[in-house]
Amino acid sequence: MARLNINGSIRDVEAEPDTPLLWVIREQVGLTGTKYGCGIAQCGACSVHINDEVQRSCSIRVGDVKATDRIVTIEGLSSNGSHPVQKAWAAIDVPQCGYCQSGQIMAAAALLKRTPRPTNQDIDEAMTNICRCGTYQRIRAAVHMAANDTSRT
Amino acid sequence: MKKTLRGNAAKFSRRTFIVGSAAAGGGLALGFNLPSGFDPALAQSADGGAEVNAWVFVKPDDTCVIRIARSEMGQGTITGLAQLVAEELECDWKKVQVERVTPGQNLARKRAWGEMSTGGSRGIRTSHDYVRRGGAAARTMLLQAAADEWKVPVSELTVADGVITHAASARSLSYGKLAAAAAKVEAPDPKTIRLKDPKDWKIAGKPLKRLDTADKLDGSKIFGIDVRLPGMLCAVIKDCPVFGGKVASYDEAKIAGRPGVRKVVKVKDTAVAVVADTWWRAKAALEALPILWDEGANASVSSATIAERMKEGLAAEVTNGDRRNGDALKAIETAAKKVEAVYSTPFLAHATMEPMNATVRVSANKAEAWVPTQNAEASLAALSEASGVPLAQCEVYRTDLGGGFGRRGGTQDFVHKAVAIAKEFPGLPIKLIWSREEDQAHDFYRPMSQCRLAAGLDANGNLVGLHVRICGQSINATLNPAGIVNGKDRRQLQGLWEEPDNAQLGYTVPNLLIEYVMRNTHVPVGPWRGVNTNQNAGKDPLDFRRALMSKHPRHLAVLNAAAEKADWGKPLPPGVHHGIAQFMNQGSTSAAVAEVSVSDRGQVKVHRMVVALDCGYVVNPDQVAAQIEGTVAYGLTATLYGECRVRDGRMVDLNFDSYPIMRLAEMPKVEAVLVPSGDAWGGVGEPSISVVAPAVLNAIHAATGKPVRQLPLKNVKLV
C-alpha cells in the first residue's frame, strides 16, 4: 500500500514497494499518458515531474516515493492543454506518432522552469529523450517558442 | 468514460453502415471502458446526420466526418487523406473530423474502402485516386439533392466551404441540411467524375495543421498499450531467445502465490507467457520463472559466422536474380582503371517507440482485437485463423501506432501470440505487451548483407562497366516465399531496377551487371522503413553522377535541386565537407547533400542535411517536410549506431543502452526541398531514408580521404 500525491490528488494504491512508479501511475492510478519505452531510464517516455524536477518514473520504486512528494504527470501539466510548451508543440505540429511526446513535453516544461531562456546548448543537454520518429528539429524550435511565450506571461 | 455501441441492422436504410460483425451476429452491444476519444463505431444515421457515401458522413451541424482506412503511425496519413477527400468534397476544412474504418466493417461492405495495408509508403500514393473520387461523388450527390430541393438544374449551383448556393434565386443550403436527401440520391457513374486539377487545389497541397495533434499533447491519446477493458488481464511473454528453439520445461511452482498472478501459459511450443492482474506483476513473475529451453540447431550461430556465409556468397557460382546490359565483367577487366570494394551492413531492429502489443478477447462465437497495426485486414485474418472463430465474427479495432516502420505489417506475430494466450481465458480481454527486451529479441530484422562493387573507368575517368553483387537474406524467404520465382528474388534488388515506375537505378552504365545471391539465416527478417541499398559507390563528385544520369531526368532534377540548395561547390567552413547521394524507391526520387566534419579523434558531426524529394504530388508540404526530418533521424541512427549483433544464436542488443537511438543534440539542421514533378504519385514516409547514409559516408570520405565501407560508424575507426 502506498500513498501518492499525483496531479494534486491523494491516491492510495495497492502495489509492491519495488514496483516502478511508472507502472503504478499507468495501472493502479490509471493515467496512461505516461509511457513505457525501455524501463531502464534510457528513453524518457516515462518522464514525470516530482517536486518540479523531471524524473524517469520507470526507474523509481514506488516504495521510495514519499506521500508528500508532488508528482505531476502529463495529464496534470495543465487542465486544458494551455501550458506554453503544449501550445508551442501544437503551433509547430511537433508530434508524429506522439508516443514519446508526453515525456518530451514534461522534459521541456521542467527545463523552462529551471532555465526560462534556454540556449541551444541548454536544450541539447536537457532534452535527451528518444524520439524514434525523429521530431527533434521541431522539438528544438518549439522549446524556443515556448520560452518566448513564458517570458511574456 | 463508458461507451456503449449499438447496432441494429433493421433500423438502417440501405446506405447506412452496419457495424462490422453485427451484420452476421444480428446486433452488436459491447460495453467499453475505453477513455474518451477512442470509439471504434462509425457515425450512424441513428445518431443524427447521414452517410452520403462510404467516405463521407455529414452531421446536422455541417461537420463532415471523413473515413480513413489506412493506419496512422505518425506519418500524417489521416490528415493527408482527409485533405484529398475534403478537396473534392468542397467542404469547410474547419468542420472536418475523421474516423477510422475497421477491417470487419470493410469486409462486411465488400471492401468499400479498398486496401487497408499501410506500408511501403503507400498510404496516399495508392489510394489518392479513389479517395478523391469518393469526395467528388459525395459532392455531386449533395449538389443533386440541392437541385432536387429547389427544382433547378445542377449547372446553376455553386458550392464553397460546404454551402451550396443558387445565385439566381438567392438561396443557399449547407451540407448538414442536405445530407439526408443526398444519401438517397443515386451515386454518380464513376466514369462521369472529373477530379480537380491539382493546380486548383485549395485544401490539398497546403501545409495545413495535422488533425490528430491535440490528444498527443495532454496524454489522452489511447495507443494499443493503453487500452483498458472491463475484466482485462495483462500478459507478458518470453520466446526462446534462440530463433527456432523451443520451450523444454518451466517450474511454475516457483512463482506460485505471487501477487496478482493468474496463470502461466505455454505459447505454441516456443514461448512462455505469464498472465496477471497488472502487467508489472506479470513481468516480475516471468523474470522469476525458471525456464529451460531447447535451443535447437542454431545456438552456435553468430554475426561472424553469418558474415562468413555472406562472404562466400559474394563469390558463389549461382545467383538469385540479376539485371544486366552489355558485358560488365569484360568491360571492367579491360578498363584503364579498376576499383573494387566490399560493403557490409548489419541486422537492424525497428525499435518502434511503443513496444509490440495486442489486446484480444475470444469467446465461443466472437473474437476481437485492439491492436496497433499497419495492416488491419491481416490482423483480422490472423485473429480468425488463430482463434478458430469465423472471419465474419471477428473484429479488429485499430489504435493509432506508436511507430510502425514496417514492423507492424504482414507478420502479425503479436496478434497470433495474444490470441494463443487469450484462448486460455474465454470471454476475458487479455492485453499482451512485450518488454523492450523481448521486442528487440524477436523482431523481423532489416537483413544483414554484404555488397561487392567492381567498377571499370576509362582513361578519362568515365565509368565503362559496373558490377554490383549483393549477398544477403531474402525478406521474401521469411514472409512471402511465393515472391521468389524460379529461385529468383527480384525484391532484393529494389532501387536498382530498370523499370522506371517504382525503384529504378538512376544511372546509365554502358556495361552493367547487378546480381543478388541469397544466403538465408535462422534470423527472421522483414521490411524496415525504406530501402537500404548502400550507394556509397560514389566517392565521386556531383558531375560524375550527372554524366551518368542524362537519361534519368527525374532523378537528375532532384539531385540538382539538392545540390543547388546546399550550395554544392561553394566553400564550407573549415573542416566541414560535403557528400551527395541520390536514389529512387516507392515511386519517388530523392537526393541528399550532407555537411559533415570529423574531429581529430574521429568523432563525426553531421551539421546539415539538405534533402530533395520528388514524390510527384505534395498533399501537405509541412508533413512531407516532417517525414523527411524523420527519415534523417532514422537513417542517421542506422548510420551511426544501428547494429543487432547475434551471439550464441540470439540477439544480444536488447535495449537502448546497447542499441542507441540518435538524440536531439546530434540532430543536424534538416532542410527539405520539395520538387514535385507531377509525373506520378510517389511515397513520402520512406524514400529519402535511402540517401541519408550514403550522403554522410561520402562526406566522411571527403573529410578523411578514406572510404567507409561498413556500418555502423561506431565500429569504424575514422582517423
Ligand code: FES
Ligand atoms: S521507460 Fe523510462 S526511460 Fe524509458
Ligand code: FES
Ligand atoms: S513522435 Fe513518435 S517517437 Fe516521438
